[in-house]
Amino acid sequence: MQLDVSNFVPASDEEKQSLVTMRDSIGFWKDGLHRLRKNNVAMISLVVIVIVMVLAFIVPSFYPYDYKEQIRGNENLAPMGYSVKEQASIDSGDFVFPHFLGTDNLGRDLSVRIMMGSKISLLVGIIASAIIMMIGSIYGAVAGYFGGRADQIMMRIVDMIYTVPDLLIIILLIATLKYPLKDLANTNPAFAWINTVGVGLICIFIVFALLYWVGMARQIRSQILSLKEQEYVTAARALGASHARIIRKHLLKNCIGLIIVTTTLQIPSAIFTESFLSFIGLGVSAPMPSLGSLAATALGGITSYPHRLLAPSIMISLIILSFNLFGDGLRDAFDPKLKN
């Protein structure tokens, strides 16, 4: 055995330096965003979401066809088909914007209707999630912070709302609130916007505000319960901070990661519920299209025009899937427990 003396010489400073692994400390956001960017699936979903949003919000304003516009003679065109009138104008040299997905049985261009439908679905999802986030996080924070009797009572209420089969109540509420809301819209001019937005949508929002915030409240509450034992909370209280200030500035701020993730994951389930309700016929009212109602009306012509059913179905699935995957990616990126 040959022992090399030089292997046993004390290490020089440079060699010691190579063993020290120190990373610069990055902030919470930069760290999370960095992890998010490395997640390929999440990034692809983000791209899909952005594309869908552009299609839904921006493109319809520039599109030559309106979603309500019923053009006589254009009924039931196949994808990329032209009606007799349009064919005549093409032959005479004019340019007619193609119907990428054809038209429906009233002559309305299907692609722009699908884009409007996506816009409605996205709006419902985002606004409903915002409502849920606000109600749920405040409720959960208050319950978790104050603890004791107040917490018990608030959680009992949450449990009861949780047990109620929500879809049943939604359907019931929508079916019944339609009429008083319509009356309100017709009699009181201040509420005239109800008619344009559609009574079904308002009912959906009301029901979401009443029933769906409980999941978020539970999560925020458990997070707050563990956070409120931290020293900075005790310090703040010792310095005389009011309860509201502590909740706002210290506790909820540290929950932002959880809030963002839960809200992002709430959007697809809101969209799911809305399309489900529109499919049964209880969502937005005609002529405003929703992806669910487009699918429902296409069900009748399923043998002759399958594209009318496949297009909105694929669109809904795409939206829900990409939001789910992005939300999962966010959760993986910002969950401190998974930090390696």
Added chain:
Amino acid sequence: MGNYIFKRVFYAILTLAVVITITFFLMYLIPGGPFLAEKAPSQATLDAMNAKYGLDKPLIVQFKNYIVNMLQGDFGPSIKQRGRTVVQIISSKFPVSARVGGLSVAVALLLGIPLGSFAALYRGKWIDKAINFISTFGIAVPSFVISTVLVIIFSINLKWLPTFGLTSPLHYIMPVIAIAFYPTAYISRLMRSSMLDVLGQDYMRTARAKGLSPFKQLFKHALRNAILPIVTYLGPMIAYTLTGSFVVERIFTIPGLGNEFISSITNRDYPMVMGTTIFLAAFIVLLNVVVDIVYKLVDPRIKYQ
């Protein structure tokens, strides 16, 4: 334990009471009553029908009458389907939905649990990736999309399966798949993460060190512990199956309770809507209580509140 059961049952009944009250008063927000959907009958006819169905008494009295009758098992006659009582209709339609729903639950459990376990056992290999992909897909796609795609592929293009009704065993295939898709995907994900947790535990190492066969390791130790989160999911899954049936029954024209519920709302058949809502709500709430009790029995670590 008895205290816990009592509390759960108490809250279940309380929730049901709230649901019944809400439903009752909501139905009366609808103007026009159940008889004005047809051609407007004369005022005398209207009065006579109102008197017959007790719709002219003050609201509170109607409510009291309803509750009293309900406790005796009488949910009143159906206003739109003359000659049949609500109880008759429910008892003829519910078994249909129960069959389809029960099959879906069975399929979801029988497929989801093994798939999730395999994904966990062969973590990282292609089978895990494949199962992950399908399950992510499965929880995103709504049930009506799946139903319609199934109908297009299997009924219209391939002509293998019948589309409407429920007369032969073949008829059950597509509705059951449509309803079971989401729960299967969800359960396989849940099972996978739960199994991963369990497989990393020390007692699994002990079992392996003891020389137990992989079969015994899996079934006697891993599966029993990993299955607990699935038991908690049973409650929401049953609720989902019931509500999922609304859409699937419509698409496949299955004469079940979900289809009936939606029709009776559009027809403004008050007694039918009330009866169905109460029945479905009671079913879901009671099943949740049963599942909670089973969970406490199965996992002794949970502290009773």
